[in-house]
Amino acid sequence: MSVESSPRLAEIVEAARELLESEGPGGLTMRALGDRLGMRAPSLYKHVADKDELEALLIAEAFRRWGAVMHEALAGLPGRAPRKAKLASLARAYRAWAQAHPHLYRLVTGGPLPRERLPDGLEAWAAQPITRAAGSEARARAAWAFAHGMTILELDGRFPPGADLDTAWDAGISALG
Amino acid sequence: MSVESSPRLAEIVEAARELLESEGPGGLTMRALGDRLGMRAPSLYKHVADKDELEALLIAEAFRRWGAVMHEALAGLPGRAPRKAKLASLARAYRAWAQAHPHLYRLVTGGPLPRERLPDGLEAWAAQPITRAAGSEARARAAWAFAHGMTILELDGRFPPGADLDTAWDAGISALG
DNA sequence: GTCTATAGTGGGATAGAC
DNA sequence: GTCTATCCCACTATAGAC
Numbered sequence: 001m002s003v004e005s006s007p008r009l010a011e012i013v014e015a016a017r018e019l020l021e022s023e024g025p026g027g028l029t030m031r032a033l034g035d036r037l038g039m040r041a042p043s044l045y046k047h048v049a050d051k052d053e054l055e056a057l058l059i060a061e062a063f064r065r066w067g068a069v070m071h072e073a074l075a076g077l078p079g080r081a082p083r084k085a086k087l088a089s090l091a092r093a094y095r096a097w098a099q100a101h102p103h104l105y106r107l108v109t110g111g112p113l114p115r116e117r118l119p120d121g122l123e124a125w126a127a128q129p130i131t132r133a134a135g136s137e138a139r140a141r142a143a144w145a146f147a148h149g150m151t152i153l154e155l156d157g158r159f160p161p162g163a164d165l166d167t168a169w170d171a172g173i174s175a176l177g
Numbered sequence: 178m179s180v181e182s183s184p185r186l187a188e189i190v191e192a193a194r195e196l197l198e199s200e201g202p203g204g205l206t207m208r209a210l211g212d213r214l215g216m217r218a219p220s221l222y223k224h225v226a227d228k229d230e231l232e233a234l235l236i237a238e239a240f241r242r243w244g245a246v247m248h249e250a251l252a253g254l255p256g257r258a259p260r261k262a263k264l265a266s267l268a269r270a271y272r273a274w275a276q277a278h279p280h281l282y283r284l285v286t287g288g289p290l291p292r293e294r295l296p297d298g299l300e301a302w303a304a305q306p307i308t309r310a311a312g313s314e315a316r317a318r319a320a321w322a323f324a325h326g327m328t329i330l331e332l333d334g335r336f337p338p339g340a341d342l343d344t345a346w347d348a349g350i351s352a353l354g
Numbered sequence: 355g356t357c358t359a360t361a362g363t364g365g366g367a368t369a370g371a372c
Numbered sequence: 373g374t375c376t377a378t379c380c381c382a383c384t385a386t387a388g389a390c
Contacts, residue, residue: 008373030366042367043374051366112334141336141345142323142352149326150319157289159318168318175319175352185355206383219385220356228384357390365381372375 003057009047012037013057020058020103056117062108063118067126069097074129084177086133091147091173098151105155109148139176146172180234186224189214190234197235197280233294239285240295244303246274251306261354263310268324268350275328282332286325316353323349 003010015036020028030051034041048054073093077086098105108126115123127144134140150169153159159168180187192213197205207228211218225231250270254263275282285303292300304321311317327346330336336345 029364031364039373040375042369042376045367046373109335110329110333136348138341138344138348139352141340141342142327142349145326145330145345145349146319146323147326148330149322149324152287152329153322153325156287158286163318164315165318167315168322171313171315172319172322172353176349207385208383216355217357218383219358219387222385223355355390357388359387359389361384361386363383363385365383366379367381368379369377370375371377372373 003061006047009057012044012047013054013061016054016058017061017104020107021101024103025106052114053117056114059107059114060118060122062104063122063126065101065104066097066108067122067128069093070126070129074133082177083133083135084173087143087177088173090129090133091169094147095151095154095169098155102155105151110152134176143176146176180238183224186234189221189224190231190238193231193235194238194281197284198278201280202283229291230294233291236284236291237295237299239281240299240303242278242281243274243285244299244305246270247303247306251310259354260310260312261350264320264354265350267306267310268346271324272328272331272346275332279332282328287329311353320353323353 003013012033016028016033019033019036023032030041030044033054034044037044044054048057070090070093073089074086077089113123127140130144130147131137131140134143150165150172154165159165180190189210193205193210196210196213200209207218207221210231211221214221221231225234247267247270250266251263254266290300304317307321307324308314308317311320327342327349331342336342
């Protein structure tokens with residue numbers, strides 16, 4: 001079953017995304033999702049095999065949204081822009097998107113990924129802008145690790161209150177750029 | 178109630194740590210913990226107010242172990258060693274400890290921290306080696322973010338299978354050192 | 355400090371009628 | 373495709389006897 005083939009399924013995934021974004025992962029239950037859609041939880045199982053399948057559809061949707069933002073952040077720059085400028089633009093977009101959609105961000109970047117249930121190439125497409133901007137695989141991975149580390153530690157409230165994170169971001173971008 | 182004042186409580190926290198390390202967070206239930214200690218779950222509540230208190234004791238214990246490893250990694254080097262050598266040593270110890278104790282590592286670095294239930298200064302003590310090696314607050318935060326990002330993405334299987342992560346670690350350490 | 359018994363909650367999922 | 377009714381599971385936590 002795919003979202004394209006069933007408008008009702010697309011509505012369900014959309015409602016699940018809204019529920020996740022507003023309530024967090026603990027709030028995404030089959031009952032709550034049914035409520036939001038004006039149906040009983042058991043009815044959802046006519047559209048989706050189980051909760052895992054629903055989550056895989058949700059992850060795919062989140063990758064599309066996240067990837068679009070990353071691609072735009074790079075598309076707005078001239079191709080010959082210096083590497084540091086490209087990384088800085090990506091970092092800004094990355095951080096802003098994560099802060100605007102923390103639960104979606106965690107869904108896309110945290111925990112194991114059900115790769116076998118995801119459309120082919122989707123994950124690679126979303127990561128493409130970083131790879132292109134960084135100049136080498138190793139640098140792309142280091143840059144991604146830095147950005148993810150800063151982002152998730154910030155979301156989790158792990159830096160000391162009042163820490164100057166803008167400066168820490170700049171330090172990392174300067175070093176890795 | 179503190180671990181120092183009650184040997185039985187220390188045994189409970191130790192058993193909880195073993196259970197978490199072997200079974201993961203989902204395996205750490207009051208029933209399973211009781212089983213491991215040869216007692217019924219309700220009896221645990223004579224030693225601990227609730228599960229949150231137990232988790233806070235566990236987090237404190239994990240900080241002590243993790244912090245000890247980080248301090249050792251720095252203590253083994255001459256004080257005048259170059260910054261890059263210090264960071265490399267810390268990174269090696271950091272990565273190795275996380276891989277040896279993935280669930281403990283997640284406990285210490287992931288999610289929100291119940292700071293009000295943790296001994297004063299423990300968190301800062303554990304982070305001290307990174308702060309000292311990095312040379313500035315901003316660089317320390319960037320270095321920690323990079324190390325955490327590499328580590329957690331690796332633990333979660335987020336890099337492509339077969340990716341050369343040693344080289345990515347080296348790239349980050351060189352850049353940030 | 356340990357036990358038994360049990361309350362209370364909330365979750366995923368199925369059967370079968372309509 | 374939706375419903376009602378229900379099952380089964382697992383967990384935290386309390387009450388009260390010993």
